[in-house]
Amino acid sequence: MGEATTEHQIGMESQKEFAVYFAVTITIVMGAILFSNYVAHHKHWFMLPEAAATILVGMLGGVLYLLHTSSVTQSLATFDPSIFFIGLLPPIIFNSGYTMKRRFFFDNITAIVTYAVAGTTISSFVVGVIVYTVGYCGISLKLTLAEALSFGALISATDTVSVLAIFQELRVEPTLFYLVFGESSLNDAVAIVLFASFSKFIGNSFTASAIPVAVLDFIFIFVGSTLVGILFGMISALLFKHYNFKGCLFHEVSVYVMFSYLPFSVCTAFDLSGVVAILFTGIAMKHYTCNNLSEEGKATCAKFFNAISYLSEATIFLNLGLAVFSMQKGFHFSFAFWTLFACLVGRALHVYPLSYLLNLRKSAERQITKPTQHMLWFSGLRGALCFALALEWPNELQRHYIINVTMVVVLTTLFIGGGATVPVLNYLKIKRLTPSEDLAIDQIVRPLKRLRILQFDAKYLVPFLTHMQPPSEDGGVTNLKAVNELKQVVNDEIRPAAATVAQDEDGIDFNNMH
Numbered sequence: 257m258g259e260a261t262t263e264h265q266i267g268m269e270s271q272k273e274f275a276v277y278f279a280v281t282i283t284i285v286m287g288a289i290l291f292s293n294y295v296a297h298h299k300h301w302f303m304l305p306e307a308a309a310t311i312l313v314g315m316l317g318g319v320l321y322l323l324h325t326s327s328v329t330q331s332l333a334t335f336d337p338s339i340f341f342i343g344l345l346p347p348i349i350f351n352s353g354y355t356m357k358r359r360f361f362f363d364n365i366t367a368i369v370t371y372a373v374a375g376t377t378i379s380s381f382v383v384g385v386i387v388y389t390v391g392y393c394g395i396s397l398k399l400t401l402a403e404a405l406s407f408g409a410l411i412s413a414t415d416t417v418s419v420l421a422i423f424q425e426l427r428v429e430p431t432l433f434y435l436v437f438g439e440s441s442l443n444d445a446v447a448i449v450l451f452a453s454f455s456k457f458i459g460n461s462f463t464a465s466a467i468p469v470a471v472l473d474f475i476f477i478f479v480g481s482t483l484v485g486i487l488f489g490m491i492s493a494l495l496f497k498h499y500n501f502k503g504c505l506f507h508e509v510s511v512y513v514m515f516s517y518l519p520f521s522v523c524t525a526f527d528l529s530g531v532v533a534i535l536f537t538g539i540a541m542k543h544y545t546c547n548n549l550s551e552e553g554k555a556t557c558a559k560f561f562n563a564i565s566y567l568s569e570a571t572i573f574l575n576l577g578l579a580v581f582s583m584q585k586g587f588h589f590s591f592a593f594w595t596l597f598a599c600l601v602g603r604a605l606h607v608y609p610l611s612y613l614l615n616l617r618k619s620a621e622r623q624i625t626k627p628t629q630h631m632l633w634f635s636g637l638r639g640a641l642c643f644a645l646a647l648e649w650p651n652e653l654q655r656h657y658i659i660n661v662t663m664v665v666v667l668t669t670l671f672i673g674g675g676a677t678v679p680v681l682n683y684l685k686i687k688r689l690t691p692s693e694d695l696a697i698d699q700i701v702r703p704l705k706r707l708r709i710l711q712f713d714a715k716y717l718v719p720f721l722t723h724m725q726p727p728s729e730d731g732g733v734t735n736l737k738a739v740n741e742l743k744q745v746v747n748d749e750i751r752p753a754a755a756t757v758a759q760d761e762d763g764i765d766f767n768n769m770h
Contacts, residue, residue: 314577
């Protein structure tokens, strides 16, 4: 009886201690949000991006945690990869696909997929080979080939939240914005799958001949996860098309939100990539399912996903700051130096050669210009995903070196690269739009003729999965009268009414349908 009472008392004390530090953590999260809002929207300090401001608050909070050494304190200060991948990452990735303006995305789809898939793969190999070579020569940390390639994959995951926030506020021309946004949206998924494929060989025999096996594994996981994501998007569309919620907004929104997590769990169970699946689920649900929601449901879901995504991002960067003071011993300076060098080289060797190849098939007015290429190279900041993958490093002997160096790379690129974004934009003379130009580009519809898959989608899939009807035989993709009226309104600098152009984001004009 006495032992049971003692255990109960110990449990109560542990709960109290956890509650206190959890309350402190919540307070720090709120403080980080307020501080980042003040920095970005009150003072417009572009030299201190929102992500960096949040990390700073986390580092200050970490000082409080240094005063206590209990297990609960350490668990709060330590970045738990399970919480990241299961709790925080899915809403961020889903929101990336959900908020994507798909007509700009698909207008640059070839370049985006090339940079994200081929580019990330190239960067992973370049970084891995450089790190392996310098380690073999004895001037850096020595890693096996499998370890080097795994590290190259995890450190090639870019995080452009800070850069995109600045791009959006300055109204940077949309081609650059969506190249950076599209690449970063797919890049995380590619890096995770590559890391999973290469890390399987850590501790096992791995030679250059095993690389094709790892690449095939990557292709299988990526394609399979993509299909799962699209399938769930279509299933949700059919459900919302044929089931009547009788105006119950909370039921409608609740079921919609649950679909944003389902594919992640399914893919995890079948050893596929939940991140890839949930990204394409977000794209498919916004394209199909969203059109079957009530008007209130559309507005509520959009606000919910934006809010939960922002809160998740803030929590991740805050934990990054907190984790600075919980880093283990074992920092390797030469490893950090060569990793930063390899990241710059790997980024350059995928942006510039791939841009050259892409420009061979583009007309003069659609070329990816040199300033845009330079900005793409500069925008390859590293973020929380790299750190979370480093915490999942399978080799216990090398883990603390990998974690510490990854932290240094993340902090260096975020603070230096993120802070220098505006000066680099000014130096490269990147075009910025006026409010009227921004509105015109955002509203004028691009034709579907450039991509046959979008024509097939508009004619068959959209009518089958939504309440909308197929376009007219002539394509029905542009309402010239509406566009001309819009141009006149923009020239007069009067914001048009929401009903001026009734169209879907992908360029389907629903005023010109049967």
